[in-house]
Amino acid sequence: MEGVFKGDENYLNLEATELRLGLPGTNESSVTKNNKRASPESGKKIGFNGDSAPKSGDPVTAQPPKAQIVGWPPVRSYRENNFHPNKSESETGIYVKVSMDGAPYLRKIDLKVYSGYSELLKALESMFKFTIGEYSEREGYNGSEYAPAYEDKDGDLMLVGDVPWEMFISSCKRLRIMMGSEARGLGWGA
Amino acid sequence: MAYSFPEEVLEHVFSFLNTDRDRNAVSLVCKSWYEIERWCRRRVFIGNCYSVTPEVVIRRFPEVKVLEMKGKPHFADFNLVPDGWGAYFYPWVAAMSVAYPLLEEIKLKRMVVTDECLELISKSFKNFKVLVLSSCEGFSTDGLASIAASCRKGEGINFVKCDFMVFCYLIRLSLVSLFQFVHGLLPLFTFFDLRSKLCKVQFRNLRELDLRESEVEDLSGHWLSHFPRSCTSLVSLNMSCLHSEVNYSTLERLVARSPNLRTLRLNRAVPLEKLPNLLRHAPQLVEFGTGVYSAEIRSDVFCNLREAFSACRNIKGLSGFWDVVPAYLPALYSTCSGITSLNLSYATVQSSDLLKLVSHCRNLQRLWVLDYIEDSGLEALAASCKDLQELRVFPSDPFGGEPNVSLTEQGLVSVSEGCPKLQSVLYFCRQMSNAALVAIARNRPTMIRFRLCIIEPQAPDYLTHEPLDTGFGAIVENCKDLRRLSLSGLLTDRVFEYIGAHAKKLEMLSIAFAGDSDLGLHHILSGCDSLRKLEIRDCPFGDKALLANASKLETMRSLWMSSCLVSFGACKLLGQKMPKLNVEVIDERGPPDSRPETCPVEKLYIYRTVAGRRFDMPGFVWTMDDGSERGFT
Numbered sequence: 053m054e055g056v057f058k059g060d061e062n063y064l065n066l067e068a069t070e071l072r073l074g075l076p077g078t079n080e081s082s083v084t085k086n087n088k089r090a091s092p093e094s095g096k097k098i099g100f101n102g103d104s105a106p107k108s109g110d111p112v113t114a115q116p117p118k119a120q121i122v123g124w125p126p127v128r129s130y131r132e133n134n135f136h137p138n139k140s141e142s143e144t145g146i147y148v149k150v151s152m153d154g155a156p157y158l159r160k161i162d163l164k165v166y167s168g169y170s171e172l173l174k175a176l177e178s179m180f181k182f183t184i185g186e187y188s189e190r191e192g193y194n195g196s197e198y199a200p201a202y203e204d205k206d207g208d209l210m211l212v213g214d215v216p217w218e219m220f221i222s223s224c225k226r227l228r229i230m231m232g233s234e235a236r237g238l239g240w241g242a
Numbered sequence: 243m244a245y246s247f248p249e250e251v252l253e254h255v256f257s258f259l260n261t262d263r264d265r266n267a268v269s270l271v272c273k274s275w276y277e278i279e280r281w282c283r284r285r286v287f288i289g290n291c292y293s294v295t296p297e298v299v300i301r302r303f304p305e306v307k308v309l310e311m312k313g314k315p316h317f318a319d320f321n322l323v324p325d326g327w328g329a330y331f332y333p334w335v336a337a338m339s340v341a342y343p344l345l346e347e348i349k350l351k352r353m354v355v356t357d358e359c360l361e362l363i364s365k366s367f368k369n370f371k372v373l374v375l376s377s378c379e380g381f382s383t384d385g386l387a388s389i390a391a392s393c394r395k396g397e398g399i400n401f402v403k404c405d406f407m408v409f410c411y412l413i414r415l416s417l418v419s420l421f422q423f424v425h426g427l428l429p430l431f432t433f434f435d436l437r438s439k440l441c442k443v444q445f446r447n448l449r450e451l452d453l454r455e456s457e458v459e460d461l462s463g464h465w466l467s468h469f470p471r472s473c474t475s476l477v478s479l480n481m482s483c484l485h486s487e488v489n490y491s492t493l494e495r496l497v498a499r500s501p502n503l504r505t506l507r508l509n510r511a512v513p514l515e516k517l518p519n520l521l522r523h524a525p526q527l528v529e530f531g532t533g534v535y536s537a538e539i540r541s542d543v544f545c546n547l548r549e550a551f552s553a554c555r556n557i558k559g560l561s562g563f564w565d566v567v568p569a570y571l572p573a574l575y576s577t578c579s580g581i582t583s584l585n586l587s588y589a590t591v592q593s594s595d596l597l598k599l600v601s602h603c604r605n606l607q608r609l610w611v612l613d614y615i616e617d618s619g620l621e622a623l624a625a626s627c628k629d630l631q632e633l634r635v636f637p638s639d640p641f642g643g644e645p646n647v648s649l650t651e652q653g654l655v656s657v658s659e660g661c662p663k664l665q666s667v668l669y670f671c672r673q674m675s676n677a678a679l680v681a682i683a684r685n686r687p688t689m690i691r692f693r694l695c696i697i698e699p700q701a702p703d704y705l706t707h708e709p710l711d712t713g714f715g716a717i718v719e720n721c722k723d724l725r726r727l728s729l730s731g732l733l734t735d736r737v738f739e740y741i742g743a744h745a746k747k748l749e750m751l752s753i754a755f756a757g758d759s760d761l762g763l764h765h766i767l768s769g770c771d772s773l774r775k776l777e778i779r780d781c782p783f784g785d786k787a788l789l790a791n792a793s794k795l796e797t798m799r800s801l802w803m804s805s806c807l808v809s810f811g812a813c814k815l816l817g818q819k820m821p822k823l824n825v826e827v828i829d830e831r832g833p834p835d836s837r838p839e840t841c842p843v844e845k846l847y848i849y850r851t852v853a854g855r856r857f858d859m860p861g862f863v864w865t866m867d868d869g870s871e872r873g874f875t
Contacts, residue, residue: 123320123779124754125640125670125697126728130319130377130455130483132640134510134564134588216513216537218565 148202148224152180153231163221169213176200180229187213201228246274253282262287284308289799291329291353292824293851296337307346308372309338313353315802315847316752317777319377322804322845324830326860329353331378333858339366347372354378360385364392372450382459383486386451390468393448393475450478452505463488463511469496478505482531482562487511490519498523507531510564515543518550525553532562535589539569552576561585568595578602582629585610587636593619593647601626607663608632613649613670620653624660632666633657637697640670651678658685666691673704674731679713683720692717693728699755699780702732709733715740718748725772728752738762742769750775760787767791777802784842785812796822800849804828808846811839816848817866824851825866826859834864 145162159179166172173184185195192211193199200212202224209228212220247255256279259265269279285308286299299306313329331353338345345367355378363370373389375381463486469476476496481488488511497503503524512520512533521527537543547570551557557577566589581603586596587610596611597619606627613635615623623630635653639646651674658664664686674696683689703710710731718724718741725747729737733756741748742765749772757763764787766776776798784807795801795816810827813834817825827834828845855865 120641121699123317123322124699125637125695126320126754127637127640127670128319128377128455129321130457131587131636134483216534218534219513 146221146224148226150176150179150227150229152182152229155180161227163224168217169220173200173212176227176229182229189214197231199230201230202226203228249278252278256282260285281305286310288312290849290851291331291334292853292856293799293849295853296334298852300337300341304341305344306338306342307344308349309334309342309345309347310349311353312351315777315800316352316775317779317802317804318352322779324828324860324862327828327863328856328858328860330858331355331359335359335362335366339363343367344369346370347374349374349376350378351376352378354380355385356380357382357385357388361388364388369447371448373448374450374452374454375456376452376454377456379457381456383461383463383465383484386453386458387465387468389448389451390465390473391470393469393473447473447475449475449502450505451476452478452480453483454480456483458484460484460486462486466496467492471499474499475502476500477502478529479503480505480507480531481509482507484509485511490516494519494523500524501526503527505529507561508533510534510562513537514547514570518546521550521554526556527554528556529559529561529583530554530557531560531585532564534564535562535570536565536567537570539567544570544573548573548576555580557581559583559585563589566591566595568592571595571599574599575602579604581606583608587612587634590614590638597622603627605629610634610636612636612638613647614638615653616648617650617653617656618648620649621656621660624656628661629663630657630661631663633661633664634668635670636668637670640697645672651675654678655681655685658682663688665689668693668695668728670695670697672697673701674710674713675703675705676708676710676713676716677703677705679710680716683713683716687720688723689717689721690723691726692721692724693726693752694730695728696730699730700732701730709737711737711740715744718744723747726750729756730754732756734758735762735765738765742766745769746771748772751777753778753781755780757781757783760784763787764790767794773797774799776800778804778806780805782807785809788812789815792816792820795820795848796850798850800847802845802847804845806846807842809840810834810837810843813843813846813866814839821867822850822852824849824855827864827866828862829864830862 145164147160147162149158149160151158161175161179163172166175169187177183182198183196184198184200185193187193193213201209202212202220203226204210204223205225207225212227215223246252252275256265256268259268262285265279265283269276280302281304283303284306286303286306288294288299288309288311291311291313311331311334313331314323314327317323318327329352331350335348339362343366346369348363348370349372353375355375360381363373370392463484466481466488473496477500479496486509488509490512493512497506497520504527506520506524506527507529508520508531510533514533514535514537517532521530551574554577558580560574560577560581560583563586566586568591571591578599579602582605584600584603584606586599589596589612591614593614593616596615600606600609600611600615600619600623604626607629608631609623609627611619611634615635620635623633633654635649649671651671654667654669654671655678658681665688667689668691671694674694702708703713711734714727714729714733714737718727722744724745727741727745727748727750729752735758738757738761741751745751748770751766751770751773753776760783762781763778763783766773767787768791773794778801781803783803788808789812813825813827816823826847826849827843828847829843831837831844834841834843855867859865
């Protein structure tokens with residue numbers, strides 16, 4: 053997740069007195085969608101600015117977006133759709149609501165931006181200012197009051213982390229960060 | 243006095259002729275040979291579904307068992323043919339369901355196949371064995387369910403074997419029937435019933451279901467469970483284009499009861515952990531396509547997978563490999579020495595991991611890979627895979643402006659140097675030079691298919707900034723057996739001069755963003771003696787060359803031109819002059835006669851046909867013919 057973090061030591065005092073909308077204790081982090089990056093991917097379809105695989109170490113160089121020529125380069129649409137599996141959805145991203153027990157408002161995040169569970173959990177941790185424990189298949193999340201859970205296609209509440217990432221993205225309908233005693237029922241602890 | 247062989251003898255002789263060319267030749271010898279041949283032709287290949295009508299095919303070849311047919315033009319793969327253009331299979335299957343009840347195989351490419359078609363297939367052809375749908379569309383998993391369900395053990399009656407036993411029964415029956423005179427019909431039914439009980443013959447049913455890269459409306463994975471328990475005849479199943487999850491135990495059971503299964507290509511939704519069980523049930527597999535090739539890295543999963551692969555001693559081809567976790571690639575190593583075909587074109591892995599895998603495959607003949615392999619990987623490939631015949635390198639980021647990997651012309655040059663059997667190339671790259679092309683041409687004069695796509699249109703030689711005419715000229719001059727060529731980069735009319743002069747065996751040519759004038763097209767049409775398919779986009783080719791070479795078009799299967807400079811007037815003229823051609827104008831801006839005659843048409847598709855104009859055209863397609871006014875409102 054890339055955000056524009058203004059929260060370092062020098063700003064802390066100002067931040068405390070600032071009137072903002074946001075959950076208590078959150079930093080001013082920008083929306084995670086890549087729209088905010090200065091260099092839109094050139095040559096992408098019109099209206100689509102994000103990319104499905106964030107490149108590491110990409111220098112922020114301003115490039116005029118190329119108008120895409122239909123059918124060029126001659127890559128079969130079948131191949132495009134299968135290589136980037138969510139191409140058809142990629143224009144909008146997979147936004148899911150995230151609720152945290154006790155918080156006044158929910159947030160929304162784009163699951164497509166993350167490449168795996170660790171990134172997602174880190175993002176949640178920083179968004180809601182809490183720590184998730186260590187994941188193990190047997191015991192769920194050990195070592196914290198919180199457990200990340202999600203509601204799947206069938207409406208069941210599931211623990212985050214059990215299924216492969218791709219499968220998770222396609223079946224997750226909303227996220228819920230559960231707290232305390234309720235969280236234990238999901239495999240936290242004994 | 244000419245002696246002629248009896249028909250049966252000639253038929254037997256003809257049964258050794260397998261190619262259409264040979265069969266067409268014998269049918270020209272004399273009328274009786276024509277007759278004999280047409281009654282014993284079993285396979286029909288129709289390269290353009292609109293070149294002939296089903297009725298004409300059925301009339302000439304009354305006993306066809308295998309139909310192979312292609313529909314839309316090749317550029318449909320790149321979204322250049324608007325939806326609804328045509329290539330509907332329904333009229334064919336409707337006619338054949340009546341005329342060819344014993345049809346066994348249907349193989350289609352780029353056609354629109356609906357669920358109704360699939361249902362009709364499953365109902366009409368009792369002996370149906372093979373369905374291959376390559377780049378087709380229009381059907382859903384419901385249609386697949388009806389195909390699967392039709393895979394039943396058919397029952398028939400072998401009359402020849404039956405006769406003696408039936409004769410005895412008939413004697414008994416006639417005595418019995420004297421007493422059952424009132425129930426006159428009853429003995430008749432009993433008679434047939436007994437015959438069928440005596441002489442049941444099992445028809446083996448569905449052998450191949452191959453959905454190769456088709457676009458399927460994927461409603462659910464449930465269709466797979468429609469294969470009845472009695473279906474044990476599967477030889478090939480390719481469901482890699484589907485997205486939905488299938489029930490794994492259903493899949494396992496199907497695989498387990500198919501002892502003849504040679505080809506199994508799973509779809510992406512099948513997780514890695516399920517592979518070992520599937521492979522254990524089918525150690526005889528020759529071609530295997532994995533599902534998603536990633537899982538949490540666990541040694542028990544790895545060992546399981548590795549053991550399962552090592553039990554498969556016949557694997558020659560591997561594909562699939564979506565989302566590869568490199569740590570799991572070594573599980574395949576036991577198969578590598580036998581591998582001749584490897585499709586890693588979805589595997590987003592680094593060059594070093596690709597290399598490790600590929601260098602184990604000493605007998606590799608065909609490699610499809612992403613440009614992650616980079617020049618270094620191709621160099622290593624050239625060093626270790628001396629049997630390589632076909633290489634396809636696909637772009638991992640085709641729409642990105644900047645190169646994301648270190649793959650240049652050098653990779654292809656290395657492979658052309660190191661692989662003496664290389665004959666078929668599809669290569670996407672971002673830079674090319676005349677020097678490299680000349681080197682490739684000199685290294686590999688045995689090249690048969692050469693398709694080069696330099697991603698930036700009209701990119702010049704990056705060293706000299708000149709057009710790439712010389713380079714491609716060297717290709718056609720040295721590679722005398724070249725059958726297929728795709729051009730790219732900055733090209734003038736000169737390259738077409740070279741092609742017209744040298745590419746005498748060229749059958750298919752693809753051109754984009756190239757040439758200066760009509761002269762370019764003229765060189766091609768007047769020089770390329772073997773040309774069958776020509777597809778052109780975004781080139782400044784206009785009326786003159788086309789009209790001057792009109793008769794050439796009758797010797798070709800088809801010509802596609804889009805975003806060129808052919809005027810509506812020229813199209814009309816061509817349509818009038820050449821009754822054996824269908825000249826189709828595809829224009830989404832509205833009727834061409836609402837614009838001046840000199841206005842260039844958007845897209846033009848010309849093909850030879852004996853069927854006359856077609857009547858299933860959508861609103862944006864017009865056929866130019868003698869009564870061209872008929873086409874317009």
